[in-house]
Amino acid sequence: MSELQIRNLHVSIGENLILKGLDLTVKQGEIHALMGPNGSGKSTLAYTLMGHPSYEVTEGEVLLDGENLLEMEPDQRSHLGLFLAFQYPVAIPGVTVANFLRTAINSHRRAIDPEYKGMPIPEFRKLLKEKMDLLQMDHSFAGRYLNDGFSGGEKKRAEILQLATLEPRFAVLDETDSGLDIDALRTVSEGVNALQGSDLGVLVITHYQRLLNYIKPHYVHVMLGGRVVESGGPDLALHLEERGYDWVREKHAEADPA
Ligand SMILES: Nc1ncnc2c1ncn2[C@@H]1O[C@H](COP(=O)(O)OP(=O)(O)OP(=O)(O)O)[C@@H](O)[C@H]1O
Numbered sequence: 001m002s003e004l005q006i007r008n009l010h011v012s013i014g015e016n017l018i019l020k021g022l023d024l025t026v027k028q029g030e031i032h033a034l035m036g037p038n039g040s041g042k043s044t045l046a047y048t049l050m051g052h053p054s055y056e057v058t059e060g061e062v063l064l065d066g067e068n069l070l071e072m073e074p075d076q077r078s079h080l081g082l083f084l085a086f087q088y089p090v091a092i093p094g095v096t097v098a099n100f101l102r103t104a105i106n107s108h109r110r111a112i113d114p115e116y117k118g119m120p121i122p123e124f125r126k127l128l129k130e131k132m133d134l135l136q137m138d139h140s141f142a143g144r145y146l147n148d149g150f151s152g153g154e155k156k157r158a159e160i161l162q163l164a165t166l167e168p169r170f171a172v173l174d175e176t177d178s179g180l181d182i183d184a185l186r187t188v189s190e191g192v193n194a195l196q197g198s199d200l201g202v203l204v205i206t207h208y209q210r211l212l213n214y215i216k217p218h219y220v221h222v223m224l225g226g227r228v229v230e231s232g233g234p235d236l237a238l239h240l241e242e243r244g245y246d247w248v249r250e251k252h253a254e255a256d257p258a
């Protein structure tokens, strides 16, 4: 059983220490929801896991099946099965969705077999069509430039299309629900759930309990001041929806001195 372990993680951006001793373990097949007020460090965690160069790890470790993730380049992390869906996906004008995905798949396969010649186009087309149908995406998206002129919801769907095509072992979804209309929220969640059956470990960052009605978490964590300060079951999200974060701030005043 694969495991993503984050221990005592400290991360700074420039002079500012943002993550201050974060602990979290996600096993394959588990869904963890990560909640917490704006600015508590959720996206910072996501970027750090993917190896964004602006985020400096000053202390702690991140292990994927015992291997030190922090020593790896972003592409190696991806090859090892880590996937990040961004809160703000970037546009890549000039690169179509289909080309982007085919390149990503081939790169993954070459990491396993350097002799791999590339996925034959008919096989790739079939795969892409299957995944787009799963997410109820119009097939014309395949020929469009990645995220270029995509609506907010379309970008989020495109992120999940990448997730579905690459089939990672661990996925971090950073506010994938924001900007989705009610139907899209259901479709995207069903897409994630379909993958979860195949032993995907998921860390879903969200502000709203609503998403968790569709993607049902096994565990819910609350971040405050750069640390996970509360962990519990799905009830914790319901409790937050009802009562907000004040009680968390009061209970953990030391984590977020105002
Ligand atoms: N490049 C940067 N330079 C300086 N400070 C930064 C930078 N990026 C993030 N921060 C700060 O780090 C803190 C955590 O930001 P982060 O984006 O991780 O929060 P978040 O929990 O994802 O919030 P939200 O719920 O609003 O998405 C914030 O105070 C933010 O201003």
Ligand SMILES: [Mg+2]
Pocket: 042, 043, 044, 087, 174
């Ligand atoms: Mg964020």
